[in-house]
Structure formats: C-alpha cells, structure tokens
Amino acid sequence: MIARALAFFTRLLTGGTPRWRGCLPEQKQRIYFANHTSNLDLVLLWSALPSSIRCRTRPVGARDYWSFGIRGMLAKDVFNAVLIERKQVTRSSNPLAPMLDALRAGDSLIIFPEGTRGPGAEIAEFKPGLYHLAKGHPGIEFVPVFIENLSRVLPKGEILPVPILCSVNFGTPLHLEPGESKPDFLTRARAAIVSLQPPQ
Amino acid sequence: MNLDPDLLKLFGGILGILVTASIISAVLKARVTSEKGRKVVENLVSRTNAWWVMAALFATAITLGKSATLLMFALASFFALREFITLTPTRRGDHRTLFWAFFIILPLHYWTLWIWWYGLFVLLIPVYAYLFIPMRSALAGDTERFLERTSKVQWGLMVAVYFLSYAPALMMLEVPGWSDEHPERNARLIFFLVFVVQISDVMQYVWGKLCGKRPIVPKLSPNKTVEGFIGGGLSATLFGGALWWATPFSPFAAAGLAAVIVVMGFFGGLVMSAIKRDRGVKDYGDLIPGHGGVMDRVDSLCFAAPVFFHIVRWAYS
Numbered sequence: 001m002i003a004r005a006l007a008f009f010t011r012l013l014t015g016g017t018p019r020w021r022g023c024l025p026e027q028k029q030r031i032y033f034a035n036h037t038s039n040l041d042l043v044l045l046w047s048a049l050p051s052s053i054r055c056r057t058r059p060v061g062a063r064d065y066w067s068f069g070i071r072g073m074l075a076k077d078v079f080n081a082v083l084i085e086r087k088q089v090t091r092s093s094n095p096l097a098p099m100l101d102a103l104r105a106g107d108s109l110i111i112f113p114e115g116t117r118g119p120g121a122e123i124a125e126f127k128p129g130l131y132h133l134a135k136g137h138p139g140i141e142f143v144p145v146f147i148e149n150l151s152r153v154l155p156k157g158e159i160l161p162v163p164i165l166c167s168v169n170f171g172t173p174l175h176l177e178p179g180e181s182k183p184d185f186l187t188r189a190r191a192a193i194v195s196l197q198p199p200q
Numbered sequence: 201m202n203l204d205p206d207l208l209k210l211f212g213g214i215l216g217i218l219v220t221a222s223i224i225s226a227v228l229k230a231r232v233t234s235e236k237g238r239k240v241v242e243n244l245v246s247r248t249n250a251w252w253v254m255a256a257l258f259a260t261a262i263t264l265g266k267s268a269t270l271l272m273f274a275l276a277s278f279f280a281l282r283e284f285i286t287l288t289p290t291r292r293g294d295h296r297t298l299f300w301a302f303f304i305i306l307p308l309h310y311w312t313l314w315i316w317w318y319g320l321f322v323l324l325i326p327v328y329a330y331l332f333i334p335m336r337s338a339l340a341g342d343t344e345r346f347l348e349r350t351s352k353v354q355w356g357l358m359v360a361v362y363f364l365s366y367a368p369a370l371m372m373l374e375v376p377g378w379s380d381e382h383p384e385r386n387a388r389l390i391f392f393l394v395f396v397v398q399i400s401d402v403m404q405y406v407w408g409k410l411c412g413k414r415p416i417v418p419k420l421s422p423n424k425t426v427e428g429f430i431g432g433g434l435s436a437t438l439f440g441g442a443l444w445w446a447t448p449f450s451p452f453a454a455a456g457l458a459a460v461i462v463v464m465g466f467f468g469g470l471v472m473s474a475i476k477r478d479r480g481v482k483d484y485g486d487l488i489p490g491h492g493g494v495m496d497r498v499d500s501l502c503f504a505a506p507v508f509f510h511i512v513r514w515a516y517s
Contacts, residue, residue: 015282015485015486015487017486149286152290152295155292155295158295158296160296160299160303162285162295162298162299162302163278163282163285163302164282164285164286165282165283165286165485
C-alpha cells in the first residue's frame with residue numbers, strides 16, 4: 001500500500017517514464033546501477049520496474065542513512081533494502097557481505113556506485129564495490145541506468161520537491177570480461193551510464 | 201450537474217464526429233500498404249483514441265459544473281507547466297521559486313477564479329507573480345543567466361496557467377438575457393471556444409495532409425501550410441458559425457469569433473513550436489498518445505482563450 005502510494009506520488013511529480021533502450025524488463029537476476037543525484041533516485045528507479053520484478057529487487061543503501069525513523073521503516077518494510085556500512089568499515093562489517101548474501105538468495109540489486117549524491121550533471125568516479133560484485137557473480141547482468149532530470153526535482157539539500165518530467169533509461173547489460181582489470185571495468189560501467197545521457 | 205438540453209445536443213455532435221473519425225481511421229488502417237503510410241495511420245489511430253478520452257473528460261467536467269471544470273483546467277495547467285519547465289534549463293537557484301510557482305501561485309490563481317475575484321484573477325500572475333519570481337530567485341543568489349531564467353518561469357506561468365485559465369473563466373461571465381439567469385449556459389461558451397480551437401487544429405492537419413504544399417514558416421513548422429491554414433481555418437469558421445444557436449451570438453458574430461479563435465490558435469501553435477525547435481525537441485511531453493504532451497494539445501487554446509474571453513466580456517456582458 002505504502003509502496004503504491006509512494007510510486008504514485010513520485011510518478012505524479014516526475015512522470016517517471018521508464019525507457020528500456022538496451023534491454024527488456026525481464027525476470028532475470030540483475031544488478032541495476034545508476035547515477036545518484038537525489039534522494040528520490042531510489043524510489044523512481046524502483047517504481048519504474050514492473051511490480052513482478054520489483055518484488056525480487058532490493059536497493060542497496062547506507063546503514064547510517066536508512067536505519068532510523070521513517071526512513072528505517074521504509075527501508076525495511078517497503079523497499080526491503082540491503083543496508084551496508086559506509087562509515088566504520090571493519091573486517092566484521094564488510095559492506096560487500098550483505099550484497100553478496102542477497103545475490104546468493106537470488107535477488108536482484110539496485111546500486112548507486114558513486115556512493116553519494118552528486119550535484120547534478122556530473123557523474124562521479126565509481127566505488128570499487130561494483131567490480132567485486134561482478135567478480136563474485138560473473139553470470140549476473142549489470143544493467144546501466146541513467147536517471148534524467150531528477151536532480152532538478154529534489155536537489156541535494158532541499159526538502160520540498162518540484163514537479164519536473166524525468167525518465168529512467170535502461171541501457172545494454174554488461175558483464176565483467178575475462179581478465180578485465182578493476183579500473184577498466186569501473187570506467188566502462190561509468191561510460192555506459194554517460195552514453196545514455198541525452199546530448200546537451 | 202448541468203443537463204442543459206442544448207449542451208447535450210452539442211455532445212451528440214461530438215459523438216458523431218468521433219465515431220466518423222474512428223471509422224475513417226479503421227478503413228485507412230485496413231487499406232494502407234506503404235511503410236510511410238502505415239506510420240501516419242498508426243499516429244492517426246492513436247490520436248483518435250486519445251480524442252475519445254479527452255472529449256469524455258472534458259464533457260464530464262463541464263457537465264459536472266464549475267468546480268469540476270476548474271479542477272480539470274488546473275490539472276491541465278499543472279501538467280503543461282511541468283512540461284514547459286522541464287524543457288527550460290533552470291538552475292539550482294530556481295528550485296524554491298519553482299516550488300512557489302507550482303504549489304502556491306498556480307492554486308492561488310485558480311482559487312481567485314473559483315471565488316470569482318475578477319480583479320485579482322486578472323492581476324495575480326502578470327503583476328504580483330511577475331514581481332515575486334525575480335525577488336525569490338535573487339534571494340537564492342545565483343546570477344548566471346538570471347534574466348533568462350526569470351523570464352522563462354514567468355513565461356511558463358503566463359502561458360500554461362494564466363492564459364489557459366481564461367477558458368474556464370468563461371464559466372463566470374454573465375451575459376444579460378442569456379446566462380445571467382441560466383449560469384449553466386456558460387458551459388456552452390467553453391464548449392464553443394474549445395471546439396473551434398481543436399476542430400481548427402484537426403482541419404488544418406487534414407487539409408495540410410490532403411493538399412498542403414507551401415509551408416508558411418518552413419524553418420519552424422514544415423507541416424503548417426498556406427493551404428492547410430486557409431482550408432482548415434475556413435472549415436473551423438463555418439463550424440463555429442453553425443453553432444450560433446447554442447451561443448448568445450448571431451450567426452455572423454459566431455463565425456467572426458470563430459475566425460478570431462482560429463487565427464489566435466494558429467499563432468499559439470506557431471509560437472509554442474518555436475520554443476520546441478529552439479530546445480531541439482518534437483513534443484513537450486508524452487502524456488497523450490499520438491499528440492505529445494498536454495502543452496502540445498493546449499498551445500493554441502492558450503493563445504485563443506484570453507482574446508475570446510475579453511471580446512465576449514466587452515461586447516456581450
């Protein structure tokens with residue numbers, strides 16, 4: 001119910017048109033990785049997926065942000081989020097472990113490999129987690145997703161959203177090539193998102 | 201609830217036109233052979249289907265009365281403004297200004313219509329919102345392209361909210377001897393305006409496809425041709441004149457007003473296309489299948505509505 005209401009509200013503000021440009025919405029285990037500019041990214045990407053796929057897809061979020069109050073409730077009951085440490089990383093709280101567990105259970109993931117929200121147009125360098133996931137699960141499709149315009153709906157630091165039309169663009173899936181190095185894979189993954197950007 | 205028998209007759213006419221259009225597009229679909237023709241017909245079919253939905257929404261709203269009509273136009277303004285602002289490269293510093301435009305100025309403007317505070321309805325956006333927008337953006341402190349950004353938000357509010365709202369404002373007029381004792385008759389004035397605007401667009405499209413050769417402004421809109429404009433404009437003028445019995449106008453006055461609506465509507469389409477070309481897009485949005493966005497459908501109405509409203513107000517009430 002809450003999930004539907006949230007998806008409806010986000011659609012009302014943003015249109016939220018999904019555009020499947022490089023693949024189709026299929027019932028496959030996948031990792032969707034996207035640019036990150038707004039707190040609504042997660043809601044928009046998640047509501048752009050058909051509900052049959054959505055229920056097996058878990059967003060990855062930072063434990064320090066998604067643990068308390070309303071956010072905690074949303075993360076747990078609505079999104080079924082995979083929460084990872086980004087502050088006190090120790091051997092016992094390896095951020096990769098919960099993601100690998102979720103993949104082993106057969107779920108798909110939504111991940112924002114920049115790690116934090118950027119100011120808008122620029123896409124920051126990717127954190128290495130994506131590469132480690134690809135190495136651990138070479139069979140999984142990595143789907144690049146470019147979320148257009150959402151930074152204008154709710155920029156970092158603002159509380160009130162503004163209605164602007166957005167689109168969620170799904171590109172052609174990638175895999176880790178045999179022998180591909182970490183920086184090469186991360187650069188290629190980032191370029192896949194950049195290539196989905198409309199020409200300015 | 202407005203079950204004015206003449207309004208129902210008008211709806212009957214629309215029903216007839218839509219059934220005819222659906223039959224024609226079904227026949228064309230069965231006959232078309234070329235690849236290019238198939239695309240045109242596919243677009244025609246989705247346009248016609250969308251017309252059914254839009255006509256049903258519009259008829260329901262004006263039948264339900266003032267509040268439903270205002271709500272429908274307020275939503276149309278909201279969607280059109282959303283499309284306009286999306287296309288406009290605003291900056292981070294405009295965020296709070298935009299929040300005001302969408303969630304305070306727009307509802308406030310429709311509220312002045314709802315309580316029929318004519319003085320404020322006419323002034324709120326062109327004077328007070330016009331002053332407020334640069335004030336709010338200046339507070340945000342971003343000076344880059346300041347004038348350009350400010351004007352674009354002002355333009356969006358004027359076209360998508362202010363001009364468009366003159367269509368439902370017809371509901372509030374009092375035409376002595378006609379609608380002063382029967383305010384429900386004003387629904388027919390809105391019908392007249394919207395029908396002439398839209399039939400003019402459709403007829404210009406049809407005439408343009410049938411015999412359009414010389415584009416009026418080739419660089420801007422190659423599909424708007426002299427032949428399409430003259431044929432479509434004359435047809436729409438005749439249609440408007442033929443509806444005189446449902447209005448307070450004489451047959452000639454009805455045709456004359458229809459001609460004014462046609463010309464203003466034509467320029468509305470042209471100006472709003474110029475903005476699209478400048479931004480390098482074909483449509484403002486994709487909410488209405490076959491038509492594009494809401495703004496693509498109401499652009500001509502936005503330009504025709506205030507002129508029609510003021511002529512009727514000065515000459516008839």
